Amino acid sequence: MTTPNVTAPWSDRKYLLWLASPFLPLLGFLTLLAAYLLEQPALFWLMPAFFYGVLPLMDWLIGTDINNPPESAVAALEANRYYRAIVYAYIPAQYATTIMAVWLATSTDISLASMVALLITAGLINGVAINTAHELGHKRADLEKWLAKVALAPVAYGHFFVEHNRGHHKNVATPRDPASSRMGETFYAFLPRTMIGSLRSAWELEAERLERQGKSVWSFDNENLRAWSMTVVLFGALTLWLGTGALAFLLIQAFFGAALLEVVNYLEHYGLLRQWDERTGRYERCAPSHSWNSNNIVTNLLLYQLQRHSDHHANPTRRFQSLRHFDESPQLPSGYASMMILAYFPPLWFKVMNPRVARHYGGDVTKAHLYGPKRERLIKKWQTAPTPCPETVVPATPSQQEQRSPNLVAASRHRCSNCGYVYDEHEGNPNEGFVPGTGWNAIPDNWSCPECAVRDKSDFVPVT
Known part of the structure; x- marks a missing residue:
């Protein structure tokens, strides 16, 4: 890990540059407004051209930055409300662009080409908005969690709020995760698998949580139903205002935006696999690798x-x-803007990424996350290291439960060893279905931290 000189005063050199994030949907709105006011249909294509042309070029020309903030500066960084305001600012610009695009598509006389440009523009802005929801949804504040659902409404992907936080993060880089792609799997094979699998996972996660509360999965306490209701209200209002054409437009752009998210998912964990440990009966912990x-x-x-x-x-x-x-993290050869385009062309993607996966595992691709139908062909082509003996297992990091002292087991408070969340038996966690007074021993063994999801019950540390 690369860190700066912590003895010198540190300041964020990108402090103002972070405004580029909310500027993206604002740029989308301004291009649509300019195309309409100037009566220049070609301007409708400015956002697609910027996203798929200018961004990859800028990534290549400007390059990379591996500098990290010193840990001594992190507390102040995280407390600075400026950074939160930047994330919040994306949402009003996102909605303005979406509404503008729907109005132009249904209330003005435009060509088919302009209609396609409008769909792509709205889909791009709402697809990137899923990343805004991603940043917000991981935080503890109720406002940020609510805003995450608001950002997901125009792309009709509200279940992402549930599945990503509690499913993907728990199961990432394992066969249990629908959002982790396999070496040799094309994006077009991955897309339906992840869309269907993520929806199913989100529903099952909420069914399990609500069952602990003694409630039906069809209760409005279901976070999926709450998030989807925002989409229904938004799409319904625009349809009542602009007609059924608005609904068709919204559904198409929503699919495009969701596919944009999933192509990012495709490249984020391609071919990477957490090893199974027979001794613990668990996958190894998620690491930078x-x-x-x-x-x-x-x-x-x-x-x-x-x-x-x-x-x-x-x-x-x-x-x-x-x-x-x-x-120690495996590095992509370029930024997401370039890699997304590459993923749309499987032969090029495999040519660039398969050798990197093989190198990451030192030539032992049996340790990679392989696409089942191509497994034997991939091993034949890329295996250069001796195949390990079947009885060999990856050494596991002992869980906190295995490391704790016997005199601490009876503690009434237990802290997540990753994010610091504390389960207090006296308070319980009613949202998780654990009423006040629920003892630690009554918590299911497969329960994961409700804040970070990357630590299980056995990884919690007793608090004296």
């Missing part, structure tokens, strides 16, 4: 440093301005 990283400056400015994905998965509640680069 289980996510593809990128330090390209421009795309990181636009996506709240989503490309520093390794640190995000290791520490999900860490805010974007504090995310770090790790030298």
Whole structure:
């Protein structure tokens, strides 16, 4: 991990540059407004051209930044409300662009080409908004969690709020995760698998949580139903105002936006696998080596440093301005803006990424996350290291439960060893279905931290 000289005063050199994130939807709105006022349909294509042309070029020209904030500065960074305001600011500009695009598509006389440009523009802005929801949804404040659902409404992907936080982060880089792609799997095979699997996972997670509360999965306490209701209200209001054409437009752009999210999911963990340990009966903990990283400056400015994905998965509640680069993380050859385009062309994607996966595992691709139908062909082509004996297992990091002293087991408070969340038996956690007074021994063994989801019950530390 690269860190700056902590003896010198530190300041965020990108302090004002982070405004690029909310500027993206504002740019989308301004291009649509300019096209309408100037009666120049070609301007409708400015946002698609910027996203798929200018951004990859800027990533290449401006390059990367591997500098990290010193840990001594992190507390002040995370407390600075300026960074939160930047995330919040994305949402009103997102809604303005969406409404403007729907109105233009249904109330003005435009060509088919302009209609396609409008769909792409709205889909891009709302697809990137899922990343805004991603940043907000991982935080503890109720306002930020609510705003995450608001950002997801125009793209009709409200279940992402549930599945990503409590499903993807728990199961990432394992066969249990629908959002982790396999080596040899095309994006077009991955897309339906992840869309269907993520929806199913979100529903099952809420069914399990509500069952502990003694409630039906169809209760409005279901976070999926709450999030989807925002979409119904938004789409319904615009349809009543602008007609059924508005609904068709909204559904198409929503699919495009969701597919934009999933192509990012596709590249973030491609071919990476957490090893199963027979001794513990668990997958090894998620580490920086289980996510593809990128330090390209421009795309990181636009996506709240989503490309520093390794640190995000290791520490999900860490805010974007504090995310770090790790030298041991596998690195993408370019930023997301370029890699997304590459993913649309499987032969090129495989040519660039399969050798990197093989190198990451030292030539032993049996340790990679392989696409089942191509498993034997991939091993035949890429295996260069001797195949390990079947009885060999990856050494596991002992759980906190295994390390704790016997005299601490009876503690009434237990702290997550990752994010610091504390379960107090006296308070319980009613939202998780544990009423006040629920003892630690009554908590299911497969329960994960409700804040970060990357530590299980056995990883909690007793608090004296």
